[in-house]
Amino acid sequence: MSVYQATASAPVNIACIKYWGKRDTKLILPTNSSLSVTLDQDHLRSTTTSRADPSFEKDRLWLNGQEEEIKEGGRLATCIKEVKRLRREVEEKNPNEPKLSTYAVHIASKNNFPTAAGLASSASGFAALVSSLAALYALPASPSQLSLIARQGSGSACRSLFGGYVAWEMGSSPDGSDSLAIEVAPQSHWPDIHALICVVSDDKKGTSSTSGMQRTVETSTLLQHRIKHVVPERMKAIKEAILVRDFDSFARITMQDSNQFHAVALDTDPPIFYMNDVSRSIIALIVEYNRVSIENGGKIKAAYTYDAGPNAVIYAPKENLKEIISLIVKYFPQAEPFKDPFGLFGAQGVGSGAVVPGFNEAVAKPFPVGAVKGLIHSKVGDGPRVLSPQEALLGANGLPKDLA
Amino acid sequence: MSVYQATASAPVNIACIKYWGKRDTKLILPTNSSLSVTLDQDHLRSTTTSRADPSFEKDRLWLNGQEEEIKEGGRLATCIKEVKRLRREVEEKNPNEPKLSTYAVHIASKNNFPTAAGLASSASGFAALVSSLAALYALPASPSQLSLIARQGSGSACRSLFGGYVAWEMGSSPDGSDSLAIEVAPQSHWPDIHALICVVSDDKKGTSSTSGMQRTVETSTLLQHRIKHVVPERMKAIKEAILVRDFDSFARITMQDSNQFHAVALDTDPPIFYMNDVSRSIIALIVEYNRVSIENGGKIKAAYTYDAGPNAVIYAPKENLKEIISLIVKYFPQAEPFKDPFGLFGAQGVGSGAVVPGFNEAVAKPFPVGAVKGLIHSKVGDGPRVLSPQEALLGANGLPKDLA
The missing domain is CATH 3.30.230.10 (Ribosomal Protein S5; domain 2)
Incomplete structure (x- = not known):
């Protein structure tokens, strides 16, 4: 049989x-x-x-x-x-x-x-x-x-x-x-986009996305504007950015849309918060990391995005991942050695982290071990x-x- | 002379x-x-x-x-x-x-x-x-x-x-x-509206409101909708609420507008955050305090609002202030005894705080001494x-x- x-x-x-x-x-x-x-x-x-x-x-x-x-x-x-x-x-x-x-x-x-x-x-x-x-x-x-x-x-x-x-x-x-x-x-088409997931510890249970999004639909006075006027333009622009492998535009739109999603969550009654102080600090680090690059005549080097929880996902071209991981580890010391699936750091490992030259270290304060519970380094992948x-x-x- | x-x-x-x-x-x-x-x-x-x-x-x-x-x-x-x-x-x-x-x-x-x-x-x-x-x-x-x-x-x-x-x-x-x-x-006209200012400790320097608001004007895709369509209606509604001393409507609009202000700040590029985890927890406490009242057939008893910083201001009718101060003190223990300008607590003072019956204590975790550095109890007052x-x-x- x-x-x-x-x-x-x-x-x-x-x-x-x-x-x-x-x-x-x-x-x-x-x-x-x-x-x-x-x-x-x-x-x-x-x-x-x-x-x-x-x-x-x-x-x-x-x-x-x-x-x-x-x-x-x-x-x-x-x-x-x-x-x-x-x-x-x-x-x-x-x-x-x-x-x-x-x-x-x-x-x-x-x-x-x-x-x-x-x-x-x-x-x-x-x-x-x-x-x-x-x-x-x-x-x-x-x-x-x-x-x-x-x-x-x-x-x-x-x-x-x-x-x-x-x-x-x-x-x-x-x-x-x-x-x-x-x-x-x-x-x-664009295989060298990497992702670093920062698993953020949270004391509170967040609102489930299923119930949260419907509360936003029912109570936010900003959501309809986002739906009708903002997202259609962004969809068009980010598709174009992907087709021409324009990381600068891809990153800008990604960060703006993460922020706007959390903005309409906050515009909900009662308000919904998914990001916490750790999430905010990771944003401050990425903003400063990009500022240094732009000030030196470069482009945006990384993009953060947050779903319905405090975890950060940082998208970046492969060549920037070593700097990004070093930066995150400096502010968020890890209990376990970083699992380095792409062998960026060699035998000596990531150590205690580092910032790039010109980085204003005061944009965030270092957190204790455990604030970021773990780091997962991945990249764009295939389908089922x-x-x-x-x-x-x-x-x-x-x-x-x-x-x- | x-x-x-x-x-x-x-x-x-x-x-x-x-x-x-x-x-x-x-x-x-x-x-x-x-x-x-x-x-x-x-x-x-x-x-x-x-x-x-x-x-x-x-x-x-x-x-x-x-x-x-x-x-x-x-x-x-x-x-x-x-x-x-x-x-x-x-x-x-x-x-x-x-x-x-x-x-x-x-x-x-x-x-x-x-x-x-x-x-x-x-x-x-x-x-x-x-x-x-x-x-x-x-x-x-x-x-x-x-x-x-x-x-x-x-x-x-x-x-x-x-x-x-x-x-x-x-x-x-x-x-x-x-x-x-x-x-x-x-x-x-409405002399019994009291205010509790919770002075929140913050590690970070916030964006100044002068520069922050212009960055929002330049970069937020939601602000114009707020300006043109949301605020005019809210101004009309809250004036009516004040004229008829309708605290329920006054409070709802106040909380919604605080949230929306912080939502457009977050929709700014790069995003602006003024509230921190302490601010978020105070919101959670007030939301729960109101929920208990409404579930028992009552009305909204308090409204939070946040300016360009992490401090909470809680507006409420005078008769609710004792409960509200007890609630805040329970989650945010104070280094100094509460200065009780209206003599709510008598000689024994506010003690270690309390929640109202039916309050779900899990909506926030207690913070260490110093997270809320001080409490100022005031009320609506006169002009210059x-x-x-x-x-x-x-x-x-x-x-x-x-x-x-």
């Missing part, structure tokens, strides 16, 4: 033009388009194995070995239902195909980064889920078509269906059929990968190998 | 609708109208003595005993020149009046609050300057007329020419002749006062009594 099983991994993406606000909360249709960079799966990824079998009694899902309920009408159930619907179309066209759409599925998923890191795993998680089911069902669907389904799991998940530089076009159709991800440029059977997360019995 | 001298004091004001942005930086004409509450001079005030004498060689000014240069064409020089111009009109109409406008002036000013408190002293300072000169010159000018002059010293100073609830109407004339303060309601000769700051020799 055949085993119908597939395993796929999907990447994390970090937005440069931020998604904040839904016009349809059920279909997850956004109030504005957004754009992100896909990060390398060698550093951060979700992996998912899906199996269809006539012996399974119901659809089941395990996340990091822990079974999660698939609530009827919920986001997980919607995604599974939609992928099965596409499988059914395949079966109807090709009567010889096995009727996998009629079988229940077992799905096991895991992230290679700790939940405590405060990195949103829903984007890579839903992208991996949809990718593994699409591989299981051998769907003839493009990444954009699959992004329509991943979007209904978690909005920003749609952007993780592509590598490189990805736009989520908001679309205009009430049924959401044109609210999908497209590739602006592949990883290979179908993995070999050796990497499957489900055992022969159809249950997760790492059952908690 | 006659001594021509007058002493006046003027109050601090704290805005509910924020002034942020100039359309004319020389005349200090704002991009939007604003509205403030004048605080009681018994707690916070600037006092100024002005003397005109034919023996004086030039205009001179001392602030807290330290001589300050009166730069030609600067803000101080402009204010002095404008008041002298009004005096000249008086002299031209009444030839018997002494020609004080032809004499140089000596001016001594002091604040009764430390500069380190981070409270803007320019508003009360310029209001006291203009008030003392107007008294010296026996000008037949209304507070609104004097506010035109104080505005050219420091924009928000124009609002300190009145007690109670004061609007600065932005006006439309290019010469600034209609950009002045008006009284929305006197102190006596002309003081007796006994309170003069200049000695018989025409120099400050407390010369540094």
Whole structure:
């Protein structure tokens, strides 16, 4: 008897033009388009194995070995239902195909980064889920078509269906059929954009992005102006910057849009804060780092961006990463030695950090160890990968190998 | 020989609708109208003595005993020149009046609050300057007329020419002749609005409001929407709330506008932050305090507002101040016993603070002593006062009594 099983991994993406606000909360249709960079799966990824079998009694899902309920009408159930619907179309066209759409599925998923890191795993998680089911069902669907389904799991998940530089076009159709991800440029177009994730410790629980963004839609008197007048121009400009590999423009727009997203969060009633004093200090360091470069006739060398939490993501061309990591480590001493995946620092390591000549060290005060809990160095990466059977997360019995 | 001298004091004001942005930086004409509450001079005030004498060689000014240069064409020089111009009109109409406008002036000013408190002293300072000169010159000018002059010293100073609830109407004339303060309601109309100033410690030097607001005008893509569409509605609504003593609406608008001011500061490039983690925590406490009240069928009990710095000002009806001070002290223990100018706590003092029943204590974490350096309890107060000769700051020799 055949085993119908597939395993796929999907990447994390970090937005440069931020998604904040839904016009349809059920279909997850956004109030504005957004754009992100896909990060390398060698550093951060979700992996998912899906199996269809006539012996399974119901659809089941395990996340990091822990079974999660698939609530009827919920986001997980919607995604599974939609992928099965596409499988059914395949079966109807090709009567010889096995009727996998009629079988229940077992799905096991895991992230290679700790939940405590405060990195949103829903984007890579839903992208991996949809990718593994699409591989299981051998769907003839493009990444954009699959992004329509991943979007209904978690909005920003749609952007993780592509590598490189990805736009989520908001679309205009009430049924959401044109609210999908497209590739602006592949990883290979501009491969030397690196990302440094600064994992920031936070004492407070932030407002969830799902509830936070709708509170902004309901109460901010600035959001509609952002949606109608600011984002469309920025989307156009940042796509152009990517196509001509203009880091200066890319960085300016990325920082401005991060700031504006947090501005409309603050314009919410009651206000929403995601950045804390550590986040603010990292901004001050990057602003000063860029100021020194510009004063010396150079260009912007780094761009910060913040999602719905205090973590900073710093985008920069590869050649600047050594300076940037040295700068961050100087103000935010690390408990663990910096994991140096690109071998920037050699055997002696990053040490206690350094600033570039001319840097005004008074723009921020040094923080104690632990204020930035960790640093993850990554770069622009590729889209979902179908993995070999050796990497499957489900055992022969159809249950997760790492059952908690 | 006659001594021509007058002493006046003027109050601090704290805005509910924020002034942020100039359309004319020389005349200090704002991009939007604003509205403030004048605080009681018994707690916070600037006092100024002005003397005109034919023996004086030039205009001179001392602030807290330290001589300050009166730069030609600067803000101080402009204010002095404008008041002298009004005096000249008086002299031209009444030839018997002494020609004080032809004499140089000596001016001594002091604040009764430390500069380190981070409270803007320019508003009360310029209001006291203009008030003392107007008294010296026996000008037949209304507070609104004097506010035109104080505005050219420091924009928000124009609002300190009145007690109670004061609007600065932005006006439309290019010469600034209609950009002045008006009284929305006197102190006596709604005398039981109290204010608790939480003086917050800050490690960083903030961006000065003068340079910060112009950077916002130049770079924020949200500011124009605020100016054109949000503030005019809020000005109308908060004036109505004041006239009918509707604290609920007053508080909502005050908090929303504080948040929006900081939102446009954050939407500036590079971004401007004035609030820090302590400021954010005070917001969280007030939001929770109001939530408990509303959940129990009550109304909003307190409103926070933040100017261009981390200090919180909490407005509330008098009957809530005991709860509010207890709340703040619980999370922000004080090194010094709370100065209790209204005798709320009796002999046993505020102790270690308390929360109201039903309060979710997890909304903020307690901070160490010193995070809030001090608490100043005040209330809505009256406008500038002309003081007796006994309170003069200049000695018989025409120099400050407390010369540094």
